[in-house]
Amino acid sequence: MAETxxxxxxxxxxxxxxxxxxxxxxxxIAFILYDIANSVSTGNFERFNTDALKLKASLFTLANTIVGxxxxxxxxxxxxxxxxxxxxxxKFRPYxxxxxxxxxxxxxxxxxxxxxxxxxxxxEASMAKFAFxxxxxxxSETINTFxxxxxxxxxxxxxxxxxxxxxxxxxxxxxxxxxxNIPGIIINLIYDMMIQKKIHIGYKGFYTSVASVVTVVxxxxxxxxxxxxxxxxxxxxxxxxxxxxxxxxxxxxxMRILLISEFLGAFSVSVxxxxxxxxxxxxxxxxxxxxxxxxxxxxxxYGWINAMRRKFSNKFLWILTSHMDAVINIVAFLFxxxxxxxxxxxxxxxxxxxxxxxxxxxxxKTFWGVKNVIPGEVLYESIDYCEWKDxxxxxxxxxxxxxxxxxxxxxxxxxxxxxAWIKSLFGYDYYSSGAQTQKVKFSLFALSFxxxxxxxxxxxxxxxxxxxxxxxxxQMYSELQTRRELVTLRKIDAMEQKISEExxx
Amino acid sequence: xxxxxxGTKIKPWxxxxxxxxxxxxxxxxxxxxxxxxxxxxxxxxxLWWTNMTxxxxxxxxxxxxxxxxxxxxxxxxxxxxxxxxxxxxxxxxYLNFLLDAFGGGNFFPEGFGLADMKQYTYLMPAFILLxxxxxxxxLAFFSVVVGPAFMNFRAAAIFELIGALxxxxxxxxxxxxxxxxxxxxxPSVTSSFGxxxxxxxxxxxxxxxxxxxxxxxxxxxxx
Numbered sequence: 001m002a003e004t005x006x007x008x009x010x011x012x013x014x015x016x017x018x019x020x021x022x023x024x025x026x027x028x029i030a031f032i033l034y035d036i037a038n039s040v041s042t043g044n045f046e047r048f049n050t051d052a053l054k055l056k057a058s059l060f061t062l063a064n065t066i067v068g069x070x071x072x073x074x075x076x077x078x079x080x081x082x083x084x085x086x087x088x089x090x091k092f093r094p095y096x097x098x099x100x101x102x103x104x105x106x107x108x109x110x111x112x113x114x115x116x117x118x119x120x121x122x123x124e125a126s127m128a129k130f131a132f133x134x135x136x137x138x139x140s141e142t143i144n145t146f147x148x149x150x151x152x153x154x155x156x157x158x159x160x161x162x163x164x165x166x167x168x169x170x171x172x173x174x175x176x177x178x179x180x181n182i183p184g185i186i187i188n189l190i191y192d193m194m195i196q197k198k199i200h201i202g203y204k205g206f207y208t209s210v211a212s213v214v215t216v217v218x219x220x221x222x223x224x225x226x227x228x229x230x231x232x233x234x235x236x237x238x239x240x241x242x243x244x245x246x247x248x249x250x251x252x253x254x255m256r257i258l259l260i261s262e263f264l265g266a267f268s269v270s271v272x273x274x275x276x277x278x279x280x281x282x283x284x285x286x287x288x289x290x291x292x293x294x295x296x297x298x299x300x301x302y303g304w305i306n307a308m309r310r311k312f313s314n315k316f317l318w319i320l321t322s323h324m325d326a327v328i329n330i331v332a333f334l335f336x337x338x339x340x341x342x343x344x345x346x347x348x349x350x351x352x353x354x355x356x357x358x359x360x361x362x363x364x365k366t367f368w369g370v371k372n373v374i375p376g377e378v379l380y381e382s383i384d385y386c387e388w389k390d391x392x393x394x395x396x397x398x399x400x401x402x403x404x405x406x407x408x409x410x411x412x413x414x415x416x417x418x419x420a421w422i423k424s425l426f427g428y429d430y431y432s433s434g435a436q437t438q439k440v441k442f443s444l445f446a447l448s449f450x451x452x453x454x455x456x457x458x459x460x461x462x463x464x465x466x467x468x469x470x471x472x473x474x475q476m477y478s479e480l481q482t483r484r485e486l487v488t489l490r491k492i493d494a495m496e497q498k499i500s501e502e503x504x505x
Numbered sequence: 506x507x508x509x510x511x512g513t514k515i516k517p518w519x520x521x522x523x524x525x526x527x528x529x530x531x532x533x534x535x536x537x538x539x540x541x542x543x544x545x546x547x548x549x550x551x552l553w554w555t556n557m558t559x560x561x562x563x564x565x566x567x568x569x570x571x572x573x574x575x576x577x578x579x580x581x582x583x584x585x586x587x588x589x590x591x592x593x594x595x596x597x598x599y600l601n602f603l604l605d606a607f608g609g610g611n612f613f614p615e616g617f618g619l620a621d622m623k624q625y626t627y628l629m630p631a632f633i634l635l636x637x638x639x640x641x642x643x644l645a646f647f648s649v650v651v652g653p654a655f656m657n658f659r660a661a662a663i664f665e666l667i668g669a670l671x672x673x674x675x676x677x678x679x680x681x682x683x684x685x686x687x688x689x690x691x692p693s694v695t696s697s698f699g700x701x702x703x704x705x706x707x708x709x710x711x712x713x714x715x716x717x718x719x720x721x722x723x724x725x726x727x728x
Contacts, residue, residue: 022543025550087520088531094520160540232540234533293586488536 022159023168026228031158034225035172037218038151039180045110045137051203052114055133056124063134067141072409078145079402082153084239090231092157092397095150100222103143104215110136111211114204145402153397156380157233160484162477166305166377173372174302183214234488236394245399252389254382257462259404265322265459266411269418270452271444280441281350290354294361302369309374314473315466318378321371323460326453328360333449342438347445379404381468381476388476393487422447509534579646580709630685638678641671 023031049060087094113136117129159165187210193199194206201209249255277286308317335356336347346352387395426443429436436444468476506515511527519525522532644667 020544021547021551022540024543024547025553027547028550028554086522086532088515088522089520090532230543232543234536237530237533485537488533 019163020161021164022161022232023164023229027158027230028168028171030221030225030228031155031168032172032175033221034151036176036179037221039176040183040214040218048111048114048207049133052119052207053117053129053133054114054119054121054124055126055129059125059130060133063130063137066134067137068413070138071141071145072406072413074142074145075402075406075409078142078149079245079396079398079400080242082146082149082398083245083396086235086237086239090157091235092150092154093226093229093231095146096154096222096226099143099147099150100219100226103140103147104219106136106139106143107215108211110140111208114207119204148405149398149401152379152401154229154231155376156383156397157231157395158229160232160481162377162381162384162473165380166309166373169376170302170305170369170373174299174369177299177302177368233395234393234484236392238392238394240394240396242399244394245396246403248386248390248394248396249400249403252382252386254378254385254466254468255400257466258379258382259407261459261462262404263407263411264462265456266408267415267458268452268455269415269422270455271419271422271447273448275423276444276448279436279444280348281353283350286350286353286357290357290361291365293358294365297362298365298368301366302373305369305373308370313470314374314378314381315463315468317370317374318466319460319463321367321374322463323456324364324367324371326456328364329449329453332356332360333446333453336445336449341442345442348441378466378468381473384480385468385476388480388483393483422451575650630689632682632686634678634682634685638674638682641674641678644671 046060049055055063082091082095085091085094110133113129113132117123117126117132123129155165155169158168190199190201190206194201194203249259273287274284278284283289312320336353337345339345346356383395383397383400386400387393426447427437427440428444429440506517507513508515508524508527508529508531510529511524513524513526515524515531523530
């Protein structure tokens with residue numbers, strides 16, 4: 001039988017065309033809906049604690065710190081477990097269904113904690129409430145890590161056709177961009193009306209209702225996605241060794257460059273632009289005001305991803321979109337200092353800065369689609385490159401994805417506290433209620449525009465050495481397709497041989 | 506599900522990669538042929554998407570007239586974002602809902618969401634009119650954008666008519682809003698740019714509706 005299979009399939013080996021599509025209509029719809037469901041948040045848990053759960057702030061911070069450390073630790077084994085998973089549904093799909101129900105249960109339990117424990121002032125330092133919050137956050141974090149790796153890995157293997165993969169990612173992101181803000185706007189509107197006593201809903205009722213609706217929708221769409229999507233890239237029958245995953249990262253240049261670039265990018269420290277908008281321009285929603293008129297362009301921008309890809313390589317677009325913000329920030333800074341660094345500087349004037357930042361937003365939104373799709377594609381093609389260069393065609397998505405997250409988290413957790421330190425360094429007065437000195441105002445402006453621009457340049461240099469050119473990419477996918485077919489056949493042969501040997505014995 | 510080789514029943518909760526009886530790898534079995542079959546179906550399904558976008562491009566943005574029609578559908582939305590300016594004894598006052606929503610306008614310095622609305626109850630009828638006109642104008646825009654994507658002539662024509670009506674209704678409501686809001690703020694306001702804006706939009710909408718006639722016929726011919 002194995003011989004028959006081999007003859008039929010090797011004769012027909014070119015029939016599996018890399019340019020063909022493999023995801024049907026249901027798969028496309030399921031992926032888009034799942035992507036939208038993922039981008040809808042159940043709300044800010046810290047705000048929930050202040051409003052409803054009322055666990056002492058220091059205990060809440062302690063719980064978050066412990067979970068933050070656990071987040072780094074669990075990255076070290078999540079990828080390995082996923083890489084060693086072999087089921088009849090594939091390697092990533094099982095985690096979608098296995099995690100869906102526990103995630104829903106833990107998620108709901110977390111928000112319903114305000115009904116389980118007393119929330120009066122006497123119960124603020126309750127150890128039972130602290131333990132409950134800690135366990136819920138701990139389990140949520142673990143499940144989220146598995147789901148996150150499984151989702152990214154699944155997108156990398158949903159189709160063997162890289163062009164279809166880009167098309168899917170672009171359509172999902174485009175539709176998400178239209179829809180995913182709507183629930184947030186509605187939730188914020190209800191929250192505002194609630195705090196202004198225009199509608200009479202308690203905090204507990206508000207948070208638990210939102211969590212229940214979002215959880216039910218999210219779980220339903222996860223299950224629908226699980227039922228309609230398949231893994232279409234072959235994984236090795238033998239479970240890969242842990243060290244092979246790390247060797248694969250360091251042996252393959254594109255993956256090495258990607259990780260180094262992200263590691264250096266994580267050092268990017270900046271002062272929040274919102275501080276500048278509030279303390280200098282006196283308007284917290286100034287950023288939103290400049291973004292709103294340009295928002296339709298961000299949706300349309302997904303339409304010209306293909307046109308841009310025809311003219312430029314993924315490498316060029318990756319560098320351009322990753323560092324475009326830096327260039328825009330530098331230009332905005334140069335306009336801002338017209339009139340000097342004192343009171344007459346443009347950076348102090350709302351309307352002048354609007355006419356500087358609005359065109360900047362237009363440019364940013366023009367490349368929004370490319371920015372949201374191409375870096376993901378660079379990651380997927382780097383994973384495929386590792387498979388291509390591996391003699392046995394082993395894929396280690398799990399280890400690669402978690403190693404990437406681990407390095408970034410290690411740095412960003414360390415640099416996270418630097419923001420407050422930088423602000424105190426130039427004399428920021430936390431108790432001045434918006435009345436900062438002129439020197440502090442200029443420092444805020446300079447550090448929120450120039451500092452991220454300069455820090456971002458750190459990660460640009462490795463990207464120039466990225467070696468998957470369009471020619472290499474074409475050759476890689478063409479060879480991978482043929483090899484995957486043959487590898488599948490060899491695997492079936494080897495397996496059938498093993499079975500017949502066992503039967504003979 | 507049954508094992509494709511030995512026919513053993515595989516229970517839904519049995520996720521093992523190999524059949525427990527014959528050892529067949531259920532994930533890899535007939536993998537390449539299954540991929541080919543899926544590809545045939547996926548290509549057919551993709552045609553649905555290609556047809557929809559091709560039709561949209563053909564009907565919506567192919568030549569100058571179709572582009573004018575598409576642009577005219579956005580005009581009511583743009584108009585809503587423009588300031589309504591009024592003169593009060595030589596002093597100019599303006600009303601812009603976009604600025605007011607974010608706290609940069611004349612009426613809600615703290616932003617619409619954070620304002621204590623009890624102080625502004627006199628503006629409520631005006632803002633209800635604004636909300637209705639904004640809704641109508643958005644519906645008009647989406648009707649014109651979504652309409653061409655429908656294969657069916659009747660559905661496209663209905664969408665187009667809804668869009669045109671919504672645009673006109675939105676514009677009329679917006680005019681009522683500007684008059685109502687300005688007179689609520691200052692009863693002595695006598696003239697407003699709102700009226701001129703209203704006239705401009707009405708002209709744009711007439712062009713919009715005129716564009717509809719030849720295009721709907723062309724669309725019917727295509728079908």
